[in-house]
Amino acid sequence: MSFSLLPTPSGSLSVEFEPQDHAALKAAVEDIFGALQVTWSATLAEVKFGGEAFTYADEWDHPCLIASTPRGNTMLQALHARLTADGGEFGRR
Numbered sequence: 001m002s003f004s005l006l007p008t009p010s011g012s013l014s015v016e017f018e019p020q021d022h023a024a025l026k027a028a029v030e031d032i033f034g035a036l037q038v039t040w041s042a043t044l045a046e047v048k049f050g051g052e053a054f055t056y057a058d059e060w061d062h063p064c065l066i067a068s069t070p071r072g073n074t075m076l077q078a079l080h081a082r083l084t085a086d087g088g089e090f091g092r093r
Contacts, residue, residue, distance in 0.1 A: 005080040008066060013073045015080050016064040025065070028082050033075065050075055 001024060004016045017025055029036050033050030045056040047065065052075055055066040067073045 001083075003080055003083045005076065012067045013076045014064045014066045015076050015083075016062065017083075019058070019061050019063060022063070024083065025079075028079055032078060032082060 001021050002018055003021065003025075006014050006016060008014050015025070026036070029049050036047055036049035038056070039046045039048075043057075047054045047056045052072045053068060054072060054076075055068065057064055057066065065076065067076050
């Protein structure tokens with residue numbers, strides 16, 4: 001399992017991960033922020049959780065979740081910390 005927290009050109013943050021890690025990401029989101037809602041468009045999805053909207057993209061089997069606000073950036077930092085914590089429930093998946 002590999003999760004990376006990277007800056008985007010626009011100054012937002014993005015959590016990038018492997019396709020096989022979708023379930024771990026979803027479980028961590030629901031554990032920290034509650035239920036999520038996904039609305040698909042032609043090539044992207046809008047994912048809402050914790051009162052914020054994020055963009056989900058998956059180009060060439062490189063999925064990522066991108067924040068669109070400063071609060072979203074903070075939420076992705078918390079999500080990434082949970083997913084990569086040594087010995088944490090989601091860090092072991």
